[in-house]
Amino acid sequence: MGTVGKAISLLELFSVDEPELGLSDLARRSGFDKATTRRLLVALTSHGFVEQDAGTRHYRLGAGLSRLARIREARFPFLQTAVPLVRDLAASTAETVHLSEFGVDRLVTVHVEHPARANRVNVDIGQLLPLHSTASGIAYLAFARDETVKACLAGSLDAFTAHTLIEPAAISRSMGEARERGYSICDQGYEEGVISVAAAIRAADGFALGTIAVAAPKARTTAAAIAERGLAVMEAAREISMRLNGENLQTLRRQA
Amino acid sequence: MGTVGKAISLLELFSVDEPELGLSDLARRSGFDKATTRRLLVALTSHGFVEQDAGTRHYRLGAGLSRLARIREARFPFLQTAVPLVRDLAASTAETVHLSEFGVDRLVTVHVEHPARANRVNVDIGQLLPLHSTASGIAYLAFARDETVKACLAGSLDAFTAHTLIEPAAISRSMGEARERGYSICDQGYEEGVISVAAAIRAADGFALGTIAVAAPKARTTAAAIAERGLAVMEAAREISMRLNGENLQTLRRQA
DNA sequence: AATAATGGTTCAAATAATGAACCAACCACC
DNA sequence: GGTGGTTGGTTCATTATTTGAACCATTATT
16 A cells, blocks of 8 residues: 555544544554554644644544535535435434445445434444445445446455345346335345435436435334335435536436 | 655645646646656545546545545534524625634635625635734634744745735734734735634634634725624624533633 | 647656654553 | 553664656547
8 A cells, every 4th residue: 555545544544433543543553653653644734634632642633624625515515415405304204314425435424314312223424335235335336337336246245234135146136126216225234123225316427426315223114114215215316416416417328 | 745745735736716637737736747646646536535537537526535524523513513603694794704724824714605795805615824914813823822823923924915914023913902802803914905804713722723704895894894893703703612612611821 | 640738657766654662751550 | 659551752774665757548739
């Protein structure tokens, strides 16, 4: 791995659960030498990607990242556009709704709304979702570029639960169903006891760029609820896509 | 400059005005060799910090940045907290209101509300503000750590207009006034014909972490309007600080 | 058809990154 | 008030990575 990759992988150690980490901790988790880790942190700090707490000397993500993210968001107002619809959907379903955007080879969770009840599915902002074993992933793949689908199915596919589909043929079938139906269903493919539905948010060219999903404890979820949520999530995704692309969303090339 | 610094300085070439850049362009502007530039871009792309348009082959900021920025925001909800108050202030003043956060040695503009009129001060998201020559900068310095103030005054201070204060003593005086008054005033210190007021948003320890400012064309701004806006911006900053720190904002050590 | 852009690649030479060993300071625990 | 185990931080000879001139393939422009 090159030096910039190492620097970035340091940044990736921070999470919602652990937003502040010390030098030794970072060195341990990254596997880099303490001196290396520190040199990288200094470089990142000097550009505002990392900040150091004056008191504890621990490190945290810096304002430079917010800046760049805002510049990106100004050009491509994904969050701004989608968040209100995520809220609406969360209110009407009373279950966890999460929004994700594609990045490299996974989906990046960029927004979450949790219902005000104790028994719920918990998703963290920044959480990374695999493509083959989540409702969001299948919804994304259903409208992704062939190269992306191929790259996904070619890699080694982890089985997170006993229900995870890992045969390319089974995943392809699942994608096909999602494409026809307009939304995907994933029954405990990523975590035991969780059932989700998701739909793809699409760019002007018709290809998926992210997803919106509703996740709920399977124990209290009926088949009728799934169908209802599926329609709702599909409608929300359609509306977000429309708003993003100014009404002129092309019909997708790749139809079922 | 180390390799990670170079990689980051590539990212910094993107802006709201130019959110997409080609390889040659990036190489030219950064001053790096084309091969180097590309290697850096590949590294950044493979971690989702940069995306490449499939059609134009141009590069843009990637979803990985949004992810990290959201993780940061989850821990420290500066934007979430402040934006509503920025909106209120923009509505009541009918002038440009911008919010900034300290980073490295400057203020980073993280949110802007523009009034719906043609003649207005324009501020872009991501814009970097110098500390010594803007209302925000002076407001920040007035409640910054001594080290920060010292580092600022020690550096070479650019004169952006004929009105820019560049003598450390004059800047210190300006800071003192801002501290007493509760808000800063900057009369064309950064751009000719623009007058701004700003107040510091403070962390739990009493030190500034950002600012909120109102900027207007000087031609239509009376002394009374300045005073009125000063109070409003001060109140907004106080409210944001309160909400961020859960009511227990410590009185600042360094008083006038 | 020639010209000058563009994005992208190669490999010996130059440079920057590495890490074991080293401080100093802090904390917990007899 | 030692003692051992932390922590953050630094040094410098060794080592591995980055560098860039020259290269190719495409795609406009003239």
